[in-house]
Amino acid sequence: MHRRLFLQATAALGLSGAASNGSAGESPAGDAGQDAAQPATPVAGDLIWDLHCHFSGVPGPTIEDRTRQILEYADRMGVQRLVFFMGWPWSQNPTPDDFRRQNDQVLEALAKWPERLLGFAYLSGHHPRESLQEIERCIASGPMVGIKLWVARKCSDEALDPIIARCGELNAAIYQHTWLKTQGNGEGESTPMDLALLADRHPTVPIICGHTGGDWTRGIRAVRAHKNVSIGIGGSEPTSGFVEMAVRELGAERVIYGSDVGGRSFSSQLAKVYGAEVPEAAKRQILGENLKRMLSPILQTKGIPS
Amino acid sequence: MIVDVNVNLSRWPFRRLEFDATGPLVTKLRQHGITEAWAGSFDGLLHSDVAGVNARLATECQTRGDGILQPVGTVNPTLPDWQEDLRRCHEDHGMHAIRINPNYHGYQLDDAACDALFQLAGERRMIVQLALKMEDVRTHHPLMQVPTVKVAPLDALVTKYPHVPLIIMNNYGTIRGDAAARLAQAGQVYFEISHAEQVGALEKLVQQVPFQRLLFGSHFPFFNLEASLFKFRESRLGGLMVEAIQTANARRLRASQR
Numbered sequence: 055m056h057r058r059l060f061l062q063a064t065a066a067l068g069l070s071g072a073a074s075n076g077s078a079g080e081s082p083a084g085d086a087g088q089d090a091a092q093p094a095t096p097v098a099g100d101l102i103w104d105l106h107c108h109f110s111g112v113p114g115p116t117i118e119d120r121t122r123q124i125l126e127y128a129d130r131m132g133v134q135r136l137v138f139f140m141g142w143p144w145s146q147n148p149t150p151d152d153f154r155r156q157n158d159q160v161l162e163a164l165a166k167w168p169e170r171l172l173g174f175a176y177l178s179g180h181h182p183r184e185s186l187q188e189i190e191r192c193i194a195s196g197p198m199v200g201i202k203l204w205v206a207r208k209c210s211d212e213a214l215d216p217i218i219a220r221c222g223e224l225n226a227a228i229y230q231h232t233w234l235k236t237q238g239n240g241e242g243e244s245t246p247m248d249l250a251l252l253a254d255r256h257p258t259v260p261i262i263c264g265h266t267g268g269d270w271t272r273g274i275r276a277v278r279a280h281k282n283v284s285i286g287i288g289g290s291e292p293t294s295g296f297v298e299m300a301v302r303e304l305g306a307e308r309v310i311y312g313s314d315v316g317g318r319s320f321s322s323q324l325a326k327v328y329g330a331e332v333p334e335a336a337k338r339q340i341l342g343e344n345l346k347r348m349l350s351p352i353l354q355t356k357g358i359p360s
Numbered sequence: 361m362i363v364d365v366n367v368n369l370s371r372w373p374f375r376r377l378e379f380d381a382t383g384p385l386v387t388k389l390r391q392h393g394i395t396e397a398w399a400g401s402f403d404g405l406l407h408s409d410v411a412g413v414n415a416r417l418a419t420e421c422q423t424r425g426d427g428i429l430q431p432v433g434t435v436n437p438t439l440p441d442w443q444e445d446l447r448r449c450h451e452d453h454g455m456h457a458i459r460i461n462p463n464y465h466g467y468q469l470d471d472a473a474c475d476a477l478f479q480l481a482g483e484r485r486m487i488v489q490l491a492l493k494m495e496d497v498r499t500h501h502p503l504m505q506v507p508t509v510k511v512a513p514l515d516a517l518v519t520k521y522p523h524v525p526l527i528i529m530n531n532y533g534t535i536r537g538d539a540a541a542r543l544a545q546a547g548q549v550y551f552e553i554s555h556a557e558q559v560g561a562l563e564k565l566v567q568q569v570p571f572q573r574l575l576f577g578s579h580f581p582f583f584n585l586e587a588s589l590f591k592f593r594e595s596r597l598g599g600l601m602v603e604a605i606q607t608a609n610a611r612r613l614r615a616s617q618r
Contacts, residue, residue, distance in 0.1 A: 111558040127559045130594055235498040236505060269499040271375065291496050291532075292587035294378045294580075316559040321590035322583075329584030331378050 111316015404434025
């Protein structure tokens with residue numbers, strides 16, 4: 055085991071002798087069981103940028119309430135920058151009014167925490183004209199740095215081409231949800247093979263294959279030949295071997311950490327990286343360096359510190 | 361010191377896993393503070409020679425377990441003379457627990473065979489581990505689609521056998537808050553945490569289920585071991601709860617059998 059990984063894991067459990075964090079949840083009998091592993095403060099050092107965050111999984115009537123809670127958990131896990139997309143509640147096939155409403159919620163959060171949060175605009179392949187307008191509003195003229203496409207329309211559809219092309223011009227990141235469900239995908243739900251077709255038509259535009267299809271053993275293969283495609287590893291069970299195969303087949307530079315909080319946890323998704331049997335340099339790339347590199351041009355254009 | 365109640369040995373049928381060899385698995389468990397691991401065998405999912413599976417598991421734990429692996433035998437009550445498998449687990453192998461996989465073995469929790477299994481396990485004061493699933497149903501091999509265990513009959517089963525210690529494993533939202541609390545109240549029902557998800561999962565879980573009924577479980581090596589370990593960093597529970605979930609509850613459960 056790599057020494058740094060071991061230290062990370064043991065520190066996470068307080069086994070390294072770190073002091074108690076003194077949280078409000080500390081039991082009055084806080085010294086019970088001296089052998090017990092205790093939660094510890096986050097381990098500093100790794101650059102961790104989270105590609106995939108939502109306002110779900112926490113209570114609260116406002117976006118600010120929800121974001122504040124997510125950030126507290128992120129602080130505990132050492133996650134420095136978080137990419138949010140879609141609002142609350144969300145919809146799978148949003149009307150233009152609905153995706154504008156959801157993007158307004160993300161813009162609200164960005165305004166409150168500009169130093170921590172990044173935003174991708176939620177769009178729909180069913181509404182390419184309005185989606186292009188939203189790119190102008192949120193990205194070209196606004197603070198967002200990428201787009202999110204979910205399950206409204208398969209990404210292999212050529213109707214999406216103007217959206218992808220415009221993102222390429224702006225250096226905006228493109229996150230496309232994909233799954234490969236044994237029982238069959240939803241009608242507009244893309245597979246990694248659909249994404250490969252899209253990537254083929256836009257070979258110079260970086261595209262992120264969200265969830266790597268869930269069944270990553272097939273998803274990785276589907277995008278392997280498309281060098282402009284990176285994979286997002288968030289939003290699935292913390293199965294061992296995922297990151298190892300991705301690094302082996304794609305190279306660490308094409309693998310990006312994300313969590314899909316709050317439906318998922320930082321814990322389970324970070325474990326995919328920290329628990330992987332890959333070089334430590336690869337882990338650093340996956341945890342934050344790759345996303346930072348991808349976003350650097352647009353961040354620089356907007357004057358957002360990275 | 362952590363007791364992990366959800367570990368598997370041998371080979372996952374559909375791909376090789378990191379740490380699916382016992383030696384490296386034990387080394388990793390030790391490096392992460394696991395001092396006792398209750399280990400079943402992946403072979404128990406599909407093999408019909410369950411007696412052979414359990415004998416190999418017992419030998420593997422004894423010879424390569426470095427003192428931390430406690431074997432948990434598979435019992436499939438649809439097999440002829442399954443009662444002998446249960447007897448051997450208890451008497452020949454000295455196992456304290458058995459693991460059941462109703463979905464892989466083709467029965468329901470309200471089948472007569474399952475009732476009989478709980479009856480015999482209770483008579484022998486053995487713990488029953490119920491695995492609700494093994495992997496995300498969306499990623500199953502197309503020729504091997506195994507639905508998650510239907511849990512509706514659990515209330516009646518637990519009410520009938522309230523003194524049989526039952527550990528619910530791999531529960532990814534199959535049994536939710538109120539139902540989990542009801543089961544915990546109805547009998548000796550425990551939940552392990554390997555599939556507890558959402559941000560801050562453990563903080564939410566202890567609001568739903570008494571923390572005395574939660575156990576550390578990892579589903580390692582199918583899952584990365586760190587996934588369960590990191591949950592204690594993401595959630596702030598306080599020392600008493602952490603110690604209970606990681607160690608004391610499992611120790612107390614075992615002690616109650618003796």
